[in-house]
Amino acid sequence: MKRTLAIGDIHGCLAALEHLWRAVDPQPQDRIIFLGDxxxxxxxxxxxxxxxLNLPPDLDVTCLIGNHEEKFLLANINKGELAHWLDDWGGGDTLASYGASGFKDVPATHWEFLRKALPYVETDSHIFVHANLEADVPLALQQSFTLLHKKFGKPKPHQSGKTMVCGHTALKAPHLPINLGHAVCIDTDPGRGGWLTCLDTESGKYWQVTNDGEGRAGAI
Ligand SMILES: [Mn+2]
Structure with missing residues (x-):
């Protein structure tokens, strides 16, 4: 059966992503949507x-942009953005992962990945976005601030009638997804000791792993 698999904020937690992949075992008939960060x-x-980038080409993968990818791109072209990224956003950890020369060591394929990441994606039943939507604004007219930065809060149902699935607002312990019916948040904060979450929006089943390989599952 086809699954639509949304994957929340990863924040450099490669080990968690590898553990999650083994737990979920995505197949070519599934649709996989990364929510950014x-x-x-x-x-x-x-x-x-x-x-x-190295996932098998027969998988159906869509990558959304998060505010941290936007900051990565901005930091490369603006000194003030660079200082902010390094001081307040954990950008130093990102540059260090590329090696001693910082931006010079970022491969062209990675810049292309950052630039091609989409602001949102829509299915018959759901809207997937990194951060949030304005309820009374059509999807195509949403502001970049809303899509990438606006915190979850208590969102009203979007005018489309579709369910929003987002990340971005870090959910603290016990690090479980929030389901309001018309809006679901799955940022369970793996970069600060929480969990990485994958949600199948068809069934409501979710999988969670930590960077240490601990795993659990549930349903919203
Ligand atoms: Mn974010």
């Missing part, structure tokens, strides 16, 4: 992007 905080941001 691949980089910063965790130990191997480069490895996370490399893992995604």
């Amino acid at each position: 691949y980089v910063d905080r965790g130990p191997d941001s480069k490895g996370v992007i490399e893992f995604i």
